[in-house]
Amino acid sequence: MKFNTRTIHGGQKDTDPAYGSVMTPIYQTSTYKQSTPGGHKGFEYSRSGNPTRSALESLLASIENGKFGLAFGSGLAAIDAVLKLFKPGDEIISTNDLYGGSYRLFTKLFEGLGIKFHFIGMQNADAIEEFINENTKLIWVETPSNPMMSIIDIEAVSKIAKKHEVLLAVDNTFATPYLQLPLDLGADIIMHSATKYLGGHSDVVMGGLVVNDEKLAEKLYFIQKASGAICGPQDCFLVMRGIKTLHLRMQRHCENGEAVANFLRSHPKVDKVFWPGFKNHPNHDIAKKQMKGFGGMLSFSTKENTLESAIRIVENLKVFTLAESLGGVESLAGHPASMTHASIPKEERIKTGVVDSLIRLSVGIEDEEDLIADLEQAIN
Numbered sequence: 178m179k180f181n182t183r184t185i186h187g188g189q190k191d192t193d194p195a196y197g198s199v200m201t202p203i204y205q206t207s208t209y210k211q212s213t214p215g216g217h218k219g220f221e222y223s224r225s226g227n228p229t230r231s232a233l234e235s236l237l238a239s240i241e242n243g244k245f246g247l248a249f250g251s252g253l254a255a256i257d258a259v260l261k262l263f264k265p266g267d268e269i270i271s272t273n274d275l276y277g278g279s280y281r282l283f284t285k286l287f288e289g290l291g292i293k294f295h296f297i298g299m300q301n302a303d304a305i306e307e308f309i310n311e312n313t314k315l316i317w318v319e320t321p322s323n324p325m326m327s328i329i330d331i332e333a334v335s336k337i338a339k340k341h342e343v344l345l346a347v348d349n350t351f352a353t354p355y356l357q358l359p360l361d362l363g364a365d366i367i368m369h370s371a372t373k374y375l376g377g378h379s380d381v382v383m384g385g386l387v388v389n390d391e392k393l394a395e396k397l398y399f400i401q402k403a404s405g406a407i408c409g410p411q412d413c414f415l416v417m418r419g420i421k422t423l424h425l426r427m428q429r430h431c432e433n434g435e436a437v438a439n440f441l442r443s444h445p446k447v448d449k450v451f452w453p454g455f456k457n458h459p460n461h462d463i464a465k466k467q468m469k470g471f472g473g474m475l476s477f478s479t480k481e482n483t484l485e486s487a488i489r490i491v492e493n494l495k496v497f498t499l500a501e502s503l504g505g506v507e508s509l510a511g512h513p514a515s516m517t518h519a520s521i522p523k524e525e526r527i528k529t530g531v532v533d534s535l536i537r538l539s540v541g542i543e544d545e546e547d548l549i550a551d552l553e554q555a556i557n
């Protein structure tokens with residue numbers, strides 16, 4: 178089946194043998210009747226497995242061209258599960274321009290447990306090799322990155338990972354499988370904050386992982402069950418419903434993203450616009466090669482370039498809502514320096530380009546004229 182068909186039908190076969198309901202039922206149960214000790218129909222207890230969650234997990238695997246999917250209570254819970262594959266002394270190389278919560282989890286929790294992290298720029302994949310040694314176990318990539326929209330060549334990084342027998346994980350939250358398929362490009366693990374585009378309606382917090390390797394899947398299933406950071410069936414239902422329109426929403430996010438990026442670029446008060454669809458974006462060629470479109474995420478700075486000017490703009494927006502998060506049907510604006518990236522030390526933040534005046538937009542699927550008019554009045 179092709180992608181648009183899989184978003185609707187992937188992993189959704191016969192999920193209601195009792196009545197044949199077309200939608201996967203919400204199995205709101207913690208436990209399952211056994212006919213004899215151990216005699217069950219595949220489910221024993223909802224931490225280790227729930228039919229609604231199983232349906233979503235197969236759907237996640239299906240849309241990412243993977244074999245095994247796992248759902249968690251949040252994106253960070255999914256990352257936490259990946260990091261529990263490792264032990265003290267192991268080393269992880271990560272992109273330096275990444276989601277603030279991931280950075281916090283890496284440095285404030287797992288560094289304390291003895292895992293060593295190297296945060297580096299990966300726009301030139303060859304730069305990774307000098308950080309690899311016999312303790313290196315994982316390369317962590319976020320592309321497009323947050324909030325600078327840099328693009329990392331997944332295929333190039335995967336060649337290096339394979340050469341040194343290191344796992345490669347890709348946070349595919351921004352691109353979604355509609356735009357980019359990291360497993361096909363050589364990644365071993367895909368991570369999602371399903372809170373964003375997969376859910377798509379800003380009404381649920383959830384995380385997901387997709388892998389192809391059976392042994393790796395078994396280890397992750399064990400961690401999911403043993404640590405217990407699972408999500409409830411109601412939330413699984415909502416994310417499944419969201420994914421059914423992923424392809425339609427992403428198409429419009431891309432169109433509106435392009436319109437807003439072009440408007441901002443031509444605005445006299447705007448300084449820089451970071452959007453991978455621009456020909457002069459430093460990684461445009463890689464974006465074109467590995468992505469089907471350029472998405473609805475972008476960021477920009479103003480010529481006035483002060484904290485005050487950025488705050489004034491985001492406070493004056495009326496159609497865009499000032500809020501954390503992204504990927505919903507509605508347009509959101511954020512101020513990374515004081516919101517999503519506040520947990521990253523200022524020197525680190527500025528080094529990666531997150532200046533005080535930077536504004537990040539998650540362009541929704543409203544009418545583009547209304548979005549542009551809103552930005553125009555707020556900037557002026």
Ligand SMILES: *Cc1c(COP(=O)(O)O)cnc(C)c1O
Nearest residue numbers: 251252253276348350370372383
């Ligand atoms: C939101 C986000 C996360 C964390 O996911 P939660 O669902 O909020 O725990 C991780 N990576 C990226 C790129 C995100 O945008």
